[in-house]
Amino acid sequence: MSKQIKIKKLGINVSAIVLLYIILKSAITFGLITRYHQGIIIFIMINIILATSLNLATGFLGQLTLGHAGFMAVGAYASAITSIEVRALLPNMPDFMLLIISLIIAAIAAGIVGVLIGIPALRLRGDYLAIITLGFGEVIRVVINNMRGLTGGAQGLTGIPRIVKFDSVFWVTVFVVLILYRLTHSRQGRAIMSIREDEIAAEAVGIKTTHFKVMGFAFAAGLAGVGGGLYANYLAFLDPNTFNFMRSVEILVIVVLGGMGSLTGSIIAAIVLTIMPEALRSFADYRLLLYSFLLVVMMIFRPEGLFGRREFSFDGVKEKFFNKDKIQEKTNIS
Amino acid sequence: MVLFLQQMINGLSVGSIYALIALGYTMVYGIIKLINFAHGELMMTGAYFAFLIVVTSGLPFLIVVPLSMLLAAVFSVVIERIAYKPIRKAPRISALITAIGVSLFLQNLAQVIFKADPKIMPELIDKRPIDIGPLQISTVTLTTLALAIVFMVILEIFIKKSKPGKAMRAVSEDKDAAILMGINVNRTISLTFAIGSALGALAGVLYAITYTQVFPTMGVMPGLKAFVAAVLGGIGFIPGAVLGGFTIGMVETFSRAYISSQWSDAIVFGLLIVVLLFKPTGILGRNEKEKV
Numbered sequence: 093m094s095k096q097i098k099i100k101k102l103g104i105n106v107s108a109i110v111l112l113y114i115i116l117k118s119a120i121t122f123g124l125i126t127r128y129h130q131g132i133i134i135f136i137m138i139n140i141i142l143a144t145s146l147n148l149a150t151g152f153l154g155q156l157t158l159g160h161a162g163f164m165a166v167g168a169y170a171s172a173i174t175s176i177e178v179r180a181l182l183p184n185m186p187d188f189m190l191l192i193i194s195l196i197i198a199a200i201a202a203g204i205v206g207v208l209i210g211i212p213a214l215r216l217r218g219d220y221l222a223i224i225t226l227g228f229g230e231v232i233r234v235v236i237n238n239m240r241g242l243t244g245g246a247q248g249l250t251g252i253p254r255i256v257k258f259d260s261v262f263w264v265t266v267f268v269v270l271i272l273y274r275l276t277h278s279r280q281g282r283a284i285m286s287i288r289e290d291e292i293a294a295e296a297v298g299i300k301t302t303h304f305k306v307m308g309f310a311f312a313a314g315l316a317g318v319g320g321g322l323y324a325n326y327l328a329f330l331d332p333n334t335f336n337f338m339r340s341v342e343i344l345v346i347v348v349l350g351g352m353g354s355l356t357g358s359i360i361a362a363i364v365l366t367i368m369p370e371a372l373r374s375f376a377d378y379r380l381l382l383y384s385f386l387l388v389v390m391m392i393f394r395p396e397g398l399f400g401r402r403e404f405s406f407d408g409v410k411e412k413f414f415n416k417d418k419i420q421e422k423t424n425i426s
Numbered sequence: 427m428v429l430f431l432q433q434m435i436n437g438l439s440v441g442s443i444y445a446l447i448a449l450g451y452t453m454v455y456g457i458i459k460l461i462n463f464a465h466g467e468l469m470m471t472g473a474y475f476a477f478l479i480v481v482t483s484g485l486p487f488l489i490v491v492p493l494s495m496l497l498a499a500v501f502s503v504v505i506e507r508i509a510y511k512p513i514r515k516a517p518r519i520s521a522l523i524t525a526i527g528v529s530l531f532l533q534n535l536a537q538v539i540f541k542a543d544p545k546i547m548p549e550l551i552d553k554r555p556i557d558i559g560p561l562q563i564s565t566v567t568l569t570t571l572a573l574a575i576v577f578m579v580i581l582e583i584f585i586k587k588s589k590p591g592k593a594m595r596a597v598s599e600d601k602d603a604a605i606l607m608g609i610n611v612n613r614t615i616s617l618t619f620a621i622g623s624a625l626g627a628l629a630g631v632l633y634a635i636t637y638t639q640v641f642p643t644m645g646v647m648p649g650l651k652a653f654v655a656a657v658l659g660g661i662g663f664i665p666g667a668v669l670g671g672f673t674i675g676m677v678e679t680f681s682r683a684y685i686s687s688q689w690s691d692a693i694v695f696g697l698l699i700v701v702l703l704f705k706p707t708g709i710l711g712r713n714e715k716e717k718v
Binding site for chain 1: 520522530691706
């Protein structure tokens with residue numbers, strides 16, 4: 093790809109993001125979006141972060157993880173405690189500085205836990221890895237529940253400064269997706285994907301599989317921590333039991349519906365699956381019934397998810413609609 | 427010492443419930459390599475069947491139990507045919523997600539039909555403590571333990587001696603070879619699901635009687651623990667499920683009694699992690715070499 097096309101593509105994407113920001117921001121400022129809808133938008137962003145980060149571990153690295161909510165919990169508590177303490181020490185620190193510090197701490201804490209869990213757990217494969225991550229996720233939750241002095245235990249943690257606003261969530265989400273996009277399209281990303289395709293073959297061509305597995309896993313954990321950090325500082329209240337196995341499953345469902353190995357797929361699935369339960373609120377009783385039914389139907393008829401491994405791009409859309417004769421099998425895997 | 431023995435009997439009773447559920451997990455995994463996450467919900471379904479039968483007809487315990495086991499078995503075969511059969515050749519992860527979907531679906535179906543609040547399970551067994559020396563054992567505990575052991579023995583004989591049992595072992599060993607030997611694989615898989623959920627339903631009824639209530643999410647925690655038990659013993663191996671179930675039951679009861687009731691879940695999952703790290707295929711599992 094020539095440099096000019098690259099710059100053009102970058103320009104399209106950047107302007108699309110800025111445009112989206114301006115539209116949403118002005119809608120909020122002029123009161124077109126209510127507080128309630130703003131909350132939904134923030135949860136969509138948080139789910140995008142969680143889903144895309146899990147996609148790195150499950151979709152790109154090929155390691156099925158059932159404990160993502162555990163990493164989210166670590167990040168949430170790390171950032172909540174940081175922002176409480178820093179706010180008490182330096183009450184004059186601006187909100188965004190405080191948020192950045194607490195999110196960095198969240199990412200580091202969750203990343204470290206990811207490495208600690210990843211080194212032993214990644215020796216296992218497939219179903220066993222899924223089980224052991226499930227076990228770790230539950231252990232993290234029980235530990236948080238019992239460290240009453242630090243985390244407030246089962247009563248929950250209150251008094252977290254509410255420093256997350258629409259703007260900060262938006263740009264953090266863009267930043268996280270950008271990191272993941274760059275990572276998956278780099279040399280390291282190709283190494284990670286080669287492990288998914290065939291671990292033995294990857295090892296045979298000289299890729300340090302253990303290194304990249306732990307790295308990918310820790311990265312996913314760290315970014316999930318960022319998602320947790322946003323969650324904590326938006327809600328201003330944490331209950332350890334929200335980070336249970338069902339939460340991990342919800343994130344996994346987003347990844348699977350969007351397509352494992354497609355970041356844009358995860359983004360769109362996160363939007364759909366966050367809005368859908370809210371839109372179906374009037375049928376509250378049947379909401380989860382329908383949701384789980386769709387999941388099973390989806391797995392039977394389209395198991396690769398909405399996008400499979402393809403990425404949505406403006407070029408792709410253009411090609412599809414304007415040069416119908418020139419469509420080639422366009423995948424972004426290679 | 428009395429307390430210790432008392433706890434041991436409690437542990438055996440809880441363990442036998444876990445073992446019954448774990449058997450279902452392990453049999454299904456052994457035959458189609460699927461972690462049937464909906465198994466805990468089948469246990470819940472069995473308990474609701476028993477509840478409905480008792481409330482509507484007031485039949486005695488000895489009829490309610492086999493009837494609800496039968497209903498749960500039929501129910502699980504229907505689920506297997508609708509949801510699991512189409513994805514038998516799909517990648518493992520889609521099968522796993524389907525199972526999670528089925529599990530959520532059943533939970534919410536129960537929620538819609540019976541509402542979320544717990545229903546009181548009528549007393550099916552005359553609840554009185556039996557004194558054995560200084561020990562006090564309730565009739566419920568004793569019945570649970572006895573029934574669980576009886577059904578485990580029946581299962582063992584069925585699988586080792588009967589023709590369908592041998593077919594089950596053959597399919598789990600090598601599906602293609604089993605087809606060539608004239609085994610009806612579809613029927614064998616359905617039978618496995620049926621037996622597994624019948625045992626799960628038995629566990630559900632016993633669980634509901636022990637804790638005197640039924641509610642839509644009652645299968646989640648026992649299901650998860652039983653699953654841990656199946657993996658701990660070596661998933662796919664029937665003796666492993668029994669061993670794992672009793673181990674988890676004991677560990678849970680003793681850590682609740684002697685260490686801390688809050689930490690007991692962490693100890694159970696911690697045990698799973700330790701076993702998986704040192705022997706990834708479980709206590710009784712065979713180590714399989716990876717082939718290129």
